[in-house]
Amino acid sequence: MPSARQKGASVAAQDAAVDSKPGSAVDTVRDREIGVEQEHLDQVYRRLEEKIHEAEFLMSDAAKRGQVGTPGALAERDAQVFRAGVHLNRLNNEFEDFLFGRIDLLRGKDGEKGPDGAFTSIEPADDAVRVDGTAEIGETLHIGRIGVLDSDYAPLVIDWRAPAAAPFYRSTPVDPGRVVRRRVIRSKGRKVLGVEDDLMRPELTATLDGAELPVIGDGALMAALGQARSHTMRDIVASIQAEQDLVIRAPAASVTYVEGGPGTGKTAVALHRAAYLLYQDRRRYAGGILIVSPTPLLVAYTEGVLPSLGEEGQVAIRAVGNLVDGAEATAYDEPAVARIKGSSRMLKVLRKAARGALELSGPPAPREGQLAFGEELQAPSGPPDRLRVVAFGRRIEIEAAELNRIRHNVLGGTTPVNLLRPRARRMLLDALWSKSGSGGRGASGDRELAAELRSSFDDDVSAEDSFIAFLDAWWPELTPRGVLVAMADERRLGRWARSVLNPGEVRRLARSLRRFGSEGRGPLSVHDVALLDELGTLLGTPARPRKKREYDPLDALTGLEELMPHREETQRERAERLALERTEYAHVIVDEAQDLTPMQWRMVGRRGRQATWTVVGDPAQSSWSSPDEAAQARDEALGSRPRRRFELTVNYRNPAEIAELAAKVLALAMPGMKSPSAVRSTGVQPRFAVVRDGDLASAVREEAQRLLDRVDGTVGVVVAMNRREQAARWLAGLGERVVALGSLEAKGLEYDATVVVSPAEIADESPAGLRVLYVALTRATQQLTVVSDRRDEPDAQGVPDLLRD
Numbered sequence: 001m002p003s004a005r006q007k008g009a010s011v012a013a014q015d016a017a018v019d020s021k022p023g024s025a026v027d028t029v030r031d032r033e034i035g036v037e038q039e040h041l042d043q044v045y046r047r048l049e050e051k052i053h054e055a056e057f058l059m060s061d062a063a064k065r066g067q068v069g070t071p072g073a074l075a076e077r078d079a080q081v082f083r084a085g086v087h088l089n090r091l092n093n094e095f096e097d098f099l100f101g102r103i104d105l106l107r108g109k110d111g112e113k114g115p116d117g118a119f120t121s122i123e124p125a126d127d128a129v130r131v132d133g134t135a136e137i138g139e140t141l142h143i144g145r146i147g148v149l150d151s152d153y154a155p156l157v158i159d160w161r162a163p164a165a166a167p168f169y170r171s172t173p174v175d176p177g178r179v180v181r182r183r184v185i186r187s188k189g190r191k192v193l194g195v196e197d198d199l200m201r202p203e204l205t206a207t208l209d210g211a212e213l214p215v216i217g218d219g220a221l222m223a224a225l226g227q228a229r230s231h232t233m234r235d236i237v238a239s240i241q242a243e244q245d246l247v248i249r250a251p252a253a254s255v256t257y258v259e260g261g262p263g264t265g266k267t268a269v270a271l272h273r274a275a276y277l278l279y280q281d282r283r284r285y286a287g288g289i290l291i292v293s294p295t296p297l298l299v300a301y302t303e304g305v306l307p308s309l310g311e312e313g314q315v316a317i318r319a320v321g322n323l324v325d326g327a328e329a330t331a332y333d334e335p336a337v338a339r340i341k342g343s344s345r346m347l348k349v350l351r352k353a354a355r356g357a358l359e360l361s362g363p364p365a366p367r368e369g370q371l372a373f374g375e376e377l378q379a380p381s382g383p384p385d386r387l388r389v390v391a392f393g394r395r396i397e398i399e400a401a402e403l404n405r406i407r408h409n410v411l412g413g414t415t416p417v418n419l420l421r422p423r424a425r426r427m428l429l430d431a432l433w434s435k436s437g438s439g440g441r442g443a444s445g446d447r448e449l450a451a452e453l454r455s456s457f458d459d460d461v462s463a464e465d466s467f468i469a470f471l472d473a474w475w476p477e478l479t480p481r482g483v484l485v486a487m488a489d490e491r492r493l494g495r496w497a498r499s500v501l502n503p504g505e506v507r508r509l510a511r512s513l514r515r516f517g518s519e520g521r522g523p524l525s526v527h528d529v530a531l532l533d534e535l536g537t538l539l540g541t542p543a544r545p546r547k548k549r550e551y552d553p554l555d556a557l558t559g560l561e562e563l564m565p566h567r568e569e570t571q572r573e574r575a576e577r578l579a580l581e582r583t584e585y586a587h588v589i590v591d592e593a594q595d596l597t598p599m600q601w602r603m604v605g606r607r608g609r610q611a612t613w614t615v616v617g618d619p620a621q622s623s624w625s626s627p628d629e630a631a632q633a634r635d636e637a638l639g640s641r642p643r644r645r646f647e648l649t650v651n652y653r654n655p656a657e658i659a660e661l662a663a664k665v666l667a668l669a670m671p672g673m674k675s676p677s678a679v680r681s682t683g684v685q686p687r688f689a690v691v692r693d694g695d696l697a698s699a700v701r702e703e704a705q706r707l708l709d710r711v712d713g714t715v716g717v718v719v720a721m722n723r724r725e726q727a728a729r730w731l732a733g734l735g736e737r738v739v740a741l742g743s744l745e746a747k748g749l750e751y752d753a754t755v756v757v758s759p760a761e762i763a764d765e766s767p768a769g770l771r772v773l774y775v776a777l778t779r780a781t782q783q784l785t786v787v788s789d790r791r792d793e794p795d796a797q798g799v800p801d802l803l804r805d
């Protein structure tokens with residue numbers, strides 16, 4: 001397969017000859033071609049308007065039907081309203097470029113058409129090209145965000161995900177299939193602004209309706225890559241490249257595993273794949289698609305892509321620190337602590353803590369309800385050591401030793417602690433019963449009487465205030481946060497982590513957990529969230545009594561209750577409820593997978609136990625210190641599912657000048673690892689600035705301003721994590737186009753230009769520092785400035801030690 005650079009170059013060279021004469025015949029041809037596409041777009045919009053009217057009619061008709069009360073009519077109404085609503089929503093969406101592509105194809109081998117109205121054959125008919133090298137175009141297809149058929153069911157627009165659209169992405173000059181010319185159409189609202197063509201069979205003289213096929217522009221890919229960046233990612237639907245298309249359309253079997261260097265389009269491919277899967281099998285993915293992203297910044301950056309592809313609702317994009325409902329990671333752990341919290345060794349510690357925390361419990365007073373761990377930390381009263389009740393007119397007591405024995409028995413096995421409470425209650429009642437001596441009263445042989453006696457004993461005791469208060473204090477419902485707070489006590493943690501963590505690790509971990517405060521309300525880090533999720537599983541959530549639905553007198557009249565126990569919930573309400581309750585997904589996509597720690601893999605794995613997976617990542621960008629351990633955890637999460645591997649090899653983000661510099665760090669970080677090849681070059685070399693008089697702030701501000709003057713889009717200033725707030729102050733007043741980022745926050749993002757501040761400082765931040773620096777150096781689409789301080793040991797040209805040959 002030729003590189004995209006070769007492709008782009010061949011077309012650009014071809015066009016350079018014609019395009020160099022502004023105002024010449026080329027402009028007239030371009031205008032005429034824009035006019036041709038405008039006509040088609042007008043026709044598409046006329047048809048869309050008809051469809052919108054149809055959908056509106058369907059909605060109102062469905063609403064009328066709703067007044068007829070038979071179950072069949074109600075279900076039909078729900079289904080219709082749902083379908084019409086989705087349709088309207090999608091059509092009303094103001095797509096920036098609804099129609100973006102066109103392919104002109106040779107006649108196919110067979111004359112068969114697919115369900116989208118296009119001919120299905122991939123290979124051209126034997127006689128499609130005449131012996132003199134001329135050919136007539138046999139089929140023209142327009143490609144857009146959703147498919148549109150005209151009133152005769154002929155395709156006006158093919159959905160980009162339909163099989164007929166695949167040649168738009170797959171065709172290359174080496175393997176063109178039937179495609180002669182691929183055209184990208186740029187439009188805004190209803191107006192066509194431009195066209196860019198790639199010729200797949202330049203050797204042919206092709207005609208369309210008898211006239212020679214014109215070729216316009218520099219190629220769409222280069223046009224897209226050269227555009228200024230904003231703070232949100234754009235879709236790449238008009239210029240997906242062949243190797244990317246293979247991943248996007250890979251069958252969703254088991255695990256699709258994608259590796260590729262920085263800028264190879266992994267994130268873009270992951271998002272387009274989600275849209276493709278939904279299109280392929282909407283019913284199957286009604287179970288939801290989860291996209292796991294490393295940071296909330298990357299979530300915000302990518303959030304608009306799926307709606308722009310016409311997909312919303314069934315895809316949840318969540319940062320790995322936001323996967324647990326009600327928990328949101330806002331704090332960062334220092335690398336040494338992150339290493340402990342992320343390690344699979346934590347599993348053993350958490351297992352001990354989940355059970356051990358029960359022994360810390362004390363009376364729930366002074367507050368009602370759930371046990372507040374914080375209070376008991378300050379005044380550790382411990383669990384009550386004696387149970388006293390009065391039953392059948394007698395005082396019965398259980399002492400500490402027996403209580404401990406009972407607790408020990410109940411805790412045997414691996415059942416989640418909170419689910420063991422009914423068993424604990426039963427065993428207490430058994431012990432009280434045998435102490436009461438009442439067993440003998442039924443011994444005369446009347447088993448029914450004995451059972452009755454026992455049952456009334458249990459009822460009496462269970463209703464007693466002292467028994468209820470005891471059980472609440474002795475076996476309270478534990479919360480994950482409560483257990484984490486309990487682990488903040490170093491001595492206690494040392495006990496639970498014995499022979500797993502060394503004393504230094506225990507001290508560090510306990511100190512970090514004290515951030516929650518005694519109330520457990522302090523900020524969480526991204527690694528804490530995985531611990532919370534694990535604890536949630538270890539503790540379990542006891543079943544709550546179901547809210548009984550209100551009695552509806554109609555049920556009695558119609559007998560509907562038996563027929564439709566969920567009649568009060570419409571399909572849509574049910575879908576919304578399920579989405580809220582959803583903890584497992586039909587497909588899980590993990591972006592930047594190289595960064596997931598073993599504990600995070602466990603958390604993500606729980607959300608896709610029955611799912612198919614797409615995992616994208618780049619080991620060279622891993623900020624996790626033990627990639628082998630993480631790989632093992634990944635394999636555990638993915639189980640024995642077979643994997644299909646893909647590799648992306650072309651860097652679409654960085655110009656060659658920046659990619660070359662980054663490759664030097666890659667050679668240090670991962671010797672022998674190949675860099676992806678950059679697809680374009682700008683002629684602008686990275687700039688090296690050196691801090692004067694120790695005034696880092698002025699140097700960074702000056703360089704940021706310089707770049708703001710040189711690019712139209714965004715500028716990112718990447719600093720070591722502990723300088724984030726400082727750097728934001730340095731940049732104050734420079735406007736919204738510039739942002740300060742900690743090295744770990746830069747993951748996945750991109751800017752027109754970046755300032756990387758003190759490579760040595762970033763590299764020294766953690767054991768994975770060189771890989772983090774590699775990430776920082778690969779964020780710019782146009783220009784890069786490296787600011788060096790003394791510790792960077794810059795040479796006379798300002799090049800820091802780490803970036804020299």
Ligand SMILES: Nc1ncnc2c1ncn2[C@@H]1O[C@H](COP(=O)(O)OP(=O)(O)OP(=O)(O)O)[C@@H](O)[C@H]1O
Nearest residue numbers: 224236239240241262263264265266267268652748
């Ligand atoms: N086929 C394409 N057409 C146009 N732009 C593309 C194409 N493929 C990738 N890009 C652009 O290249 C840039 C990098 O893409 P993306 O962020 O998906 O790469 P990545 O592999 O996830 O990078 P990283 O690993 O560094 O985070 C984005 O601006 C994306 O829009």
